[in-house]
Amino acid sequence: MTFDDDDQINDDVETQDISTEEEAITYEAGDTQLAIINQPEAPLEETELKVLLQLTGFGDNEDRSPVDIVMVLDISDSMNEENRIGKLKIAMRFLIQKLSPIDRLSVVTFSKESTRLFRLRQMTNDSQLEIIEVVNGLRAHGSTNMFAGLTMGVKVLKDRRYIRGRLGAVILMSDGDQTRRFGDARRVPVDNFAVHTFGFGSDAKPKVLKEIAEKSNGGTFSNVPNVDDLTKAFSQCLGGLLTVVVKDLNLTVTQFKDESTIKDVSAGNYPKTANDTSVTVSFGELYNSEVRLVMAYVSLPKVDEEKNPDVLEVAYKFSSGKGKQFEAPPVTAIVSRKENATVKEIPKLILEENxxxxxxxxxxxxxxxxxxxxxxxxxxVDEAINELERVKVDDDPTELIKTLIYELQQLSNFMTTQDDYEKYGRPYGMAFEASQNRQRYSTNGDMDKVRSFATARMNEYLEQAKKFDLSPDTPPPTEKEDLEKDPPKPTIIEQQPIYITIAKKVLNFFTDRRI
Known part of the structure; x- marks a missing residue:
């Protein structure tokens, strides 16, 4: 069976609150900001240098990429427990109503078999009501054929006819373990799509879901042990998918002959390719205001005299929300080789190292x-907590350090007994690891206390989801209303210490550099 019946976007569709035509003609690529952070001085003898690269997407959310989302939902018999199926219906209602007419949605369910409830539908008012009605009629039954569900979900995206400039993503939710006789969902090829997985309830098995997310392009694994939190968890994923302003992001670092040698590049679990002189990291998409940190470990050779050499070249390329491609000109990290080099305390380096x-x-x-x-x-874990408690930046622990301490304390608490670890500690630790590796927010227990990597839109959606759970019959704000409440676009930092090199990439700058 081929799923090439996806809706063509009709730009004339209007809803009560938003005009697709207006949205479609206002898309522009977001700006990006690159910071290169390292010690300004290094001794004359052979030494090691850490270079931290900080790449940020700065765009307008109205410039975002339109998105095709395939929901792959577990409706096996265990979803009857704790009214999980009812919680799922409320969460789906929120998600459906947050999409706009530039977006499309398909829904796949799985129990013993998988079923595509809808083709990729353009999110008009009529289609939203239609899908909500069908989702409200879902009944939980049967076993857990996650393999069939994910296979069908990916196929819906692969078979699309209308793909130009569109982002494709799968959201997979399950409350238990897959029935292995049907096949292992970890073996499903997910191509270049992001698969965001959700372990729902305390009986969910995290290992399979985490591995599925990790092998996808930018996917996350969320741990949602409290069945009352699914709407909030979905809202955080959606807050990212509806703010993609940079796509196909690739960053390359290159050493300088006779001046430096790249020993390693730390970039989480994003794909890396390397040759004798350079390393390229493939990040995929960036949400608006999302940051990617890369730590390059560079060896500097012994030199006989003081000088100021270039030690690392950094270049990157990306596509805008519309799919236009841009290539940024390279910038370099510089270090002063001195006989009496001074080591400075650089907060960003300290925080990333910890x-x-x-x-x-x-x-x-x-x-x-x-x-x-x-x-x-x-x-x-306790030893790591002790190390973090000793970290002070400007004589005070930062929010990052406080959050890390809280998360590690939670994990330590879940390691009291083997049963506690397997039920609570393992999913908590896996979600922590997955989020930190991706440098991307994913739900892990208490969403009010753990906000690492959360963006402004995610914060806004969290509050909306809380209100929606209390009153599901009241529609959440439309995208037009969200755009009106967005904070002003950040400005590029104009003044930085000498050890930070800021390179702003603006659309006007790229005019003559399009690939």
Whole structure:
């Protein structure tokens, strides 16, 4: 069966609150800002240098990419427990009503078999009401053929006819373990699509869902143990998907002959390719105001005299929300080689080093815990907490450090017994690891306390979802209303210390540099 019956977007469609035609003609590529952060001085002898790259998407949300979302929903028998199926219907209602006519939605369900309830439908008022009515009629039954559900969901995106400038994503929700006799969902090829997975309820099995998300292009794994939190969790994922202003982002770092050697590049679990002199990281999409941090570990050779060499070249290319391609001119990291080099305290470097320390500690602890060494695992996490508590930037712990401490304390609490670890600790640790690796927000328990990587739109959607859960018959704000409430577009920082090089990439600058 081929799913090439997706709706063609009708630009003349109007709703009560938004004009698709107006949205379609106002899309422009977002700006980007690159910061290169490193120690300004290095000694004459052979030494190691850490170079932190900070790449941020600065666009208008009205310039976002239109999105095709395929919801892949578990409706197996276990969804009857704790009224999970009822909670799912409310969450779906919120998600459907937040989409605008430039977006399309398809719904796939799975239990013993998979069913496509709708083709990719343009989100007009009529189609929203139609889909909500069918979703409200869902009944939970049967086993959990996640393999069939994900296979069908990906196929809906692969078979599309109308794809120009459009983003494709799968949102997969399950409350239990897959029935393995049907096949392993981790083996489903997901192509170049993002698959955002949600473990719903305390019985969900995180390992399969995390692995599916990690092998996709920018997908996240969310841990939603409280069945009352699904609307809020969906809202956070949607807050990202509806603000994609940069696509196909690739960043390349290159060493300089006789001046530097790249030893390693830390960029989470994003794909990397390397040759003898350079490393390229493929990030995929950036949500508006999202940041990607890359730590390059560079070796500097011994030199005989003081000088100011270029030690690292940084270049990147991307596509706008419309799909126009741009290539930024390279910028360089510079260091002064001095006989009496001064080491400065650079807050951003300190914070990133400690974030990576916390991430690696959790990874190590999870390996120990999964191997039955729970006491050793808890000790690793507690040692990381102690290290974080000693971190002070400008004599005060930052919000990042406070959040990391809270998350690691939660994980440590879930390591009291093996049963607690398997039910609560493992999904919590996996969601933490997945989010930190992606540098992208994903739900992990208490959404008010854990906001790492959350964007302004996600924060707004969280409050909307809370209100919607209390009054599901009241529609949430439209996209037009969301745009009116968006904070002003950030301005590029004009003054920075010498060790930060800021390069603003503006559309006018790119006029003659289109690929």
């Amino acid at each position: 974030r990576l320390m916390a991430l690696n500690s959790v990874k190590d602890a999870m390996v120990k815990a999964d191997g039955g060494e729970l006491e050793r695992a808890k000790n690793i």
